[in-house]
Amino acid sequence: VDADDAQRVNALLEPVHGADIADLIEQLTPQRRARFVRLYSGEFDAEILAEIDESIREQVIEQLPAEVLAEAVRDMDSDDVVDLVEDLEGPEREVVLAALDESDRIAVEQSLNYPEHSAGRLMQSEVVTAPEHWTVGETIDFLRAEDWLPDQFYHVVLVDPKRHPVGHVTLGRLLSSQRETKLADITEDSFRTIGVLEDEGDVAYVFNQYHIISTPVVDADGRLVGVITIDDAMNVLDEEHEEDVLRLAGVGEDSHVSDTAMQTARQRLPWLVANLFTASLSAMVISLFENTIAALVTLAALMPIVASTGGIAGTQSLAVAVRGLATRDLNKGNARRVVVRELFAGLLNGLGLAALLFAGGFVLFGDPLLGMVLAGAMMMNQIVAALAGVLIPLLLRRLGLDPALASGTFVTTLTDVMGFFVFLGLATWVLL
Amino acid sequence: VDADDAQRVNALLEPVHGADIADLIEQLTPQRRARFVRLYSGEFDAEILAEIDESIREQVIEQLPAEVLAEAVRDMDSDDVVDLVEDLEGPEREVVLAALDESDRIAVEQSLNYPEHSAGRLMQSEVVTAPEHWTVGETIDFLRAEDWLPDQFYHVVLVDPKRHPVGHVTLGRLLSSQRETKLADITEDSFRTIGVLEDEGDVAYVFNQYHIISTPVVDADGRLVGVITIDDAMNVLDEEHEEDVLRLAGVGEDSHVSDTAMQTARQRLPWLVANLFTASLSAMVISLFENTIAALVTLAALMPIVASTGGIAGTQSLAVAVRGLATRDLNKGNARRVVVRELFAGLLNGLGLAALLFAGGFVLFGDPLLGMVLAGAMMMNQIVAALAGVLIPLLLRRLGLDPALASGTFVTTLTDVMGFFVFLGLATWVLL
Numbered sequence: 001v002d003a004d005d006a007q008r009v010n011a012l013l014e015p016v017h018g019a020d021i022a023d024l025i026e027q028l029t030p031q032r033r034a035r036f037v038r039l040y041s042g043e044f045d046a047e048i049l050a051e052i053d054e055s056i057r058e059q060v061i062e063q064l065p066a067e068v069l070a071e072a073v074r075d076m077d078s079d080d081v082v083d084l085v086e087d088l089e090g091p092e093r094e095v096v097l098a099a100l101d102e103s104d105r106i107a108v109e110q111s112l113n114y115p116e117h118s119a120g121r122l123m124q125s126e127v128v129t130a131p132e133h134w135t136v137g138e139t140i141d142f143l144r145a146e147d148w149l150p151d152q153f154y155h156v157v158l159v160d161p162k163r164h165p166v167g168h169v170t171l172g173r174l175l176s177s178q179r180e181t182k183l184a185d186i187t188e189d190s191f192r193t194i195g196v197l198e199d200e201g202d203v204a205y206v207f208n209q210y211h212i213i214s215t216p217v218v219d220a221d222g223r224l225v226g227v228i229t230i231d232d233a234m235n236v237l238d239e240e241h242e243e244d245v246l247r248l249a250g251v252g253e254d255s256h257v258s259d260t261a262m263q264t265a266r267q268r269l270p271w272l273v274a275n276l277f278t279a280s281l282s283a284m285v286i287s288l289f290e291n292t293i294a295a296l297v298t299l300a301a302l303m304p305i306v307a308s309t310g311g312i313a314g315t316q317s318l319a320v321a322v323r324g325l326a327t328r329d330l331n332k333g334n335a336r337r338v339v340v341r342e343l344f345a346g347l348l349n350g351l352g353l354a355a356l357l358f359a360g361g362f363v364l365f366g367d368p369l370l371g372m373v374l375a376g377a378m379m380m381n382q383i384v385a386a387l388a389g390v391l392i393p394l395l396l397r398r399l400g401l402d403p404a405l406a407s408g409t410f411v412t413t414l415t416d417v418m419g420f421f422v423f424l425g426l427a428t429w430v431l432l
Numbered sequence: 433v434d435a436d437d438a439q440r441v442n443a444l445l446e447p448v449h450g451a452d453i454a455d456l457i458e459q460l461t462p463q464r465r466a467r468f469v470r471l472y473s474g475e476f477d478a479e480i481l482a483e484i485d486e487s488i489r490e491q492v493i494e495q496l497p498a499e500v501l502a503e504a505v506r507d508m509d510s511d512d513v514v515d516l517v518e519d520l521e522g523p524e525r526e527v528v529l530a531a532l533d534e535s536d537r538i539a540v541e542q543s544l545n546y547p548e549h550s551a552g553r554l555m556q557s558e559v560v561t562a563p564e565h566w567t568v569g570e571t572i573d574f575l576r577a578e579d580w581l582p583d584q585f586y587h588v589v590l591v592d593p594k595r596h597p598v599g600h601v602t603l604g605r606l607l608s609s610q611r612e613t614k615l616a617d618i619t620e621d622s623f624r625t626i627g628v629l630e631d632e633g634d635v636a637y638v639f640n641q642y643h644i645i646s647t648p649v650v651d652a653d654g655r656l657v658g659v660i661t662i663d664d665a666m667n668v669l670d671e672e673h674e675e676d677v678l679r680l681a682g683v684g685e686d687s688h689v690s691d692t693a694m695q696t697a698r699q700r701l702p703w704l705v706a707n708l709f710t711a712s713l714s715a716m717v718i719s720l721f722e723n724t725i726a727a728l729v730t731l732a733a734l735m736p737i738v739a740s741t742g743g744i745a746g747t748q749s750l751a752v753a754v755r756g757l758a759t760r761d762l763n764k765g766n767a768r769r770v771v772v773r774e775l776f777a778g779l780l781n782g783l784g785l786a787a788l789l790f791a792g793g794f795v796l797f798g799d800p801l802l803g804m805v806l807a808g809a810m811m812m813n814q815i816v817a818a819l820a821g822v823l824i825p826l827l828l829r830r831l832g833l834d835p836a837l838a839s840g841t842f843v844t845t846l847t848d849v850m851g852f853f854v855f856l857g858l859a860t861w862v863l864l
Contacts, residue, residue, distance in 0.1 A: 019641045027766045143608040152645065153604050154586065171603035172585050176575040208670060209451050211663045213584065231643045234666050238640060241673040242755060245680070249751030250744055257752070257761040261776035268748045269781050275744045276785060279737040286733035293725070293732050300725050300732035301718035304739070305711040308848060312682060312707045312841070316700045319681030320689070323674060329689040334459045344693035349701050353708060409744070416740060
């Protein structure tokens with residue numbers, strides 16, 4: 001790329017899959033990326049464009065010649081076009097939409113009318129349907145005559161005269177049945193539809209839970225408006241996981257490996273500043289006990305042990321709870337049992353750690369009282385940590401918020417404050 | 433269930449999907465679970481059994497009557513049987529295998545010979561193949577005549593006389609082509625095979641990256657041995673995410689919402705004990721500066737601010753790096769650039785936080801020197817945190833270990849130790 005050798009770039013990338021080219025583009029520095037897109041623009045196709053990460057898509061699209069962009073967009077299924085267009089601003093969006101055929105444009109514009117992260121944004125409008133009274137033979141003849149079929153489809157959806165889906169037939173079933181068989185006799189038991197307004201996270205859950213490969217989407221009147229396929233659901237699942245991991249760690253979910261240092265710093269600063277304030281709470285708690293510390297400075301050295309082990313326990317409990325909520329393994333039916341379990345698990349580990357600390361404190365300082373203070377504070381903080389880790393995400397969920405959001409900061413603040421308070425409080429009471 | 437009313441249980445669960453019944457069973461307490469399985473055993477089918485979580489599968493299988501188990505197992509595809517059998521001990525494994533037909537048993541036993549977490553364990557041995565010279569018509573006639581076809585299949589795999597896969601045709605293509613069309617003329621460009629020994633995580637990546645729906649698995653000689661479908665890949669992706677989230681938080685990856693308090697405590701204790709030792713490092717560092725603290729007790733109250741904000745920054749950088757490694761967005765090609773980016777992001781946020789802390793320290797304590805100590809320590813610790821968050825997982829990966837493993841403990845230990853050391857060290861030097 002640096003040598004500006006378009007031919008060599010094209011030759012090298014000839015055998016490479018579009019998704020890998022997209023990854024390559026993401027990994028370049030912004031300057032090189034611009035040069036690469038210019039050099040390679042002749043070969044830019046639908047596949048590369050669909051795979052490029054949102055964060056840099058706009059930059060790439062701006063640099064593509066209008067006719068290359070139009071060509072690529074015309075080759076895409078409607079769900080990929082929607083995915084592309086929804087991140088674009090006014091003028092670029094118009095260019096893309098103008099490149100589409102009349103009917104495709106209407107389908108895309110209709111999808112864009114559905115709320116973000118809804119099934120309506122995820123679906124493609126190209127659906128293969130058949131009237132419910134057709135036979136296998138009629139269906140095959142119909143499919144052979146059509147030339148607009150989607151790249152990939154897995155079912156023929158049976159619709160009644162009002163376009164309400166009433167069942168679907170797998171292509172495998174269609175191929176292995178005699179021509180005179182009625183479609184209605186070989187539909188799948190597991191048939192279900194998805195509402196166009198359902199949240200994409202719920203859609204991904206349904207696909208994963210019931211091993212669905214593709215399923216029709218219906219509007220409020222129960223009429224067929226599109227179909228969602230498993231590869232889109234897999235993508236959503238992947239993105240939701242990313243969101244959870246990053247949110248739990250207090251990073252904006254839009255962060256990406258291709259971001260610049262400035263973008264990275266800006267995404268992370270809010271949580272760091274928030275932590276500065278919550279950490280000041282700890283500092284205030286400690287300053288209540290300055291006299292105690294002045295009397296026995298060793299306490300200052302020992303206090304982070306109780307606080308940090310509490311932080312770890314809280315993080316453990318939190319990860320299990322957030323993950324359980326995401327997979328719906330943790331729900332109303334068993335929330336109480338899980339909370340009780342966390343309480344006892346915290347108690348058990350608190351006892352174990354307390355025994356270790358007591359022994360350590362006694363051996364190192366020869367002071368059984370100091371050992372008892374350490375052990376008691378550790379036990380209480382472990383219980384607080386285990387409970388906070390599960391109760392805070394449950395509470396956030398109850399409030400309609402994402403349980404992964406901010407939970408980490410809340411939990412560690414609580415374990416820090418409690419750790420310092422209980423340890424120094426006990427020390428003041430017992431040792432002075 | 434508590435009323436021991438088998439008929440009511442059966443009636444209530446009649447319309448419920450097998451996967452949901454499996455979830456229900458997971459959420460019961462062990463005693464109720466046993467009673468439920470006894471009551472419901474007549475209706476236990478392949479679907480429920482395949483969906484039950486590994487952690488309780490053994491308990492459930494022990495309680496099922498042998499003939500119900502045999503019936504359920506005969507209805508499963510070979511990959512689900514493998515998944516079931518690989519977790520079972522000697523006698524139960526024999527019972528399940530004995531229930532299978534001769535040919536199915538051989539297929540399952542062969543799969544079990546492949547290493548755990550390999551493509552060989554994931555694949556199903558039922559593959560629909562056709563000789564490469566067949567036409568569409570011949571293939572359809574063949575499919576209509578066969579009665580052993582898998583529940584779901586998405587491609588017909590073309591094989592040469594030695595059973596080497598040479599391409600595949602989607603069922604949609606097959607259905608929409610004329611009978612006289614040659615299969616070889618309508619194969620997919622995107623065709624690729626997977627080696628039977630490939631790691632399941634790599635398989636899931638390939639499915640997600642290239643939007644594959646199903647793909648043949650070949651042995652070392654390139655001969656077809658099975659096929660992997662996207663629903664299995666989606667499952668692996670989901671499990672790998674779970675592993676990452678739990679490992680990052682220092683929880684054993686086998687943890688599950690249905691675990692008892694004792695199991696939970698045991699899974700978490702090792703990391704808590706490890707943290708006890710690493711926290712003792714912090715305590716030792718602090719105790720080096722006991723004289724400084726004795727002279728100015730306020731330092732004891734302020735020191736957690738620097739350490740904990742460093743911990744948050746380290747966790748942020750770590751989450752992005754671990755996630756990037758998992759999705760391969762972070763790789764050899766851009767590792768250096770990402771490390772440099774983290775360095776600068778850490779510097780930028782360090783500057784911002786330092787400015788805030790300096791202002792705060794000056795306003796609260798009226799002491800510019802104390803503000804400077806706070807600011808300086810914060811800046812250094814932010815840089816250390818940002819670098820450690822990306823370098824430690826890269827190093828673990830280089831050593832062939834899972835980057836999610838233990839990274840959290842390493843990073844927060846480092847930020848704690850550095851935070852205390854730099855802050856108290858600077859304070860000793862500047863203030864005393």
